[in-house]
Amino acid sequence: MGEKFFTAGIGIILGVIIAAGIFFGPRLLAKVNPTQDNPLSPLASPTPAPVSVISLDNRPVVITSLSDGQIVREKTVEVSGKTSPGIAVTLTTSADEQFTKSDNDGNFSGKLKIDEGENTVVAAVTDGRGTLQIDRKQIILEVSE
């Protein structure tokens, strides 16, 4: 009788240990290395995301919200970027134009209408010598089907 209880006890203990291992094991491992649990997470990427550095010394005005070859679906595009603080910025496309001013940190933004197909967005500022300095981005408005 005692022997049966002993055997049953061992069985229950082993069963609890194995079952607990199966149940809690993956969770514990996930806490040790979160990316292993989520192989699709961006954190698992071997290459770190590029950090954009804007040098205003070399580039007086930079459009940061758009990239060349970017495909957009809306007929209005948000244009934002960086330049010197508190200066006039002109934003243009072949279909629209907007005048704005950069804030104290040199940030500017505006919205411009674009046409279907290819569009070149220009951000322009005038430097101290009265020379126009620009940045441009070529984007494509997809045709709505």
Next chain:
Amino acid sequence: MKKLTTVILLIIFNLSFFNPVQAATASPSAAQELLERVATKVATLAEKLKKGVAGEITVIGTKTISLGNQRVLVSEATTYYRIKSGAKTTIDFKNLLKGDDVAVVGTADSATGDITARQIIAKVQRLPLTGKVTTIDKKTGVYTLAAGEDIKEVEIDSLTIIKKVDAKGVFIKVKLADIIVGDNLIVYGYYNKPNDPLTTIKADIISSN
């Protein structure tokens, strides 16, 4: 043997005790989560591979076009449009011509760099040019724009939409005569022939002397 059987049965009993909990809670949500992650990843990859390119058609093949060095593949799923004077028409591959300005919307093959087109939009490209007005020839309507070392000729006439920022910071339409030497201009236009002045459809006066 009997003892071993008892131990195994008890282990199975314990496992069955834990598993229903796991099956009832973790498994369906985990599967759902995995599906969502896969869908997100697929969407992210599609977004990464999505590529737009614009330029002049230099070569037309049987099922390809080239924009300079960029090869573009077409398929049954590719749709073609031509935009002229603001009006859009659906066209076919056979309607594309060498020398057409096109914008291509598609996905890039990361191995070859080729783009498989989903849309090809033919439209005369409106190029921007910027610079300071240095000379004005009123007879020919040719204005010379200087941007550093770069000197460009543009043709501005009464059909060009000319705008200037007013005191309130709003662009308003002005006349051709309002453009004077020393003005900074941003113009958009196209070339009728490679060495011709840019035919300007729009000119924005940015600053005056």
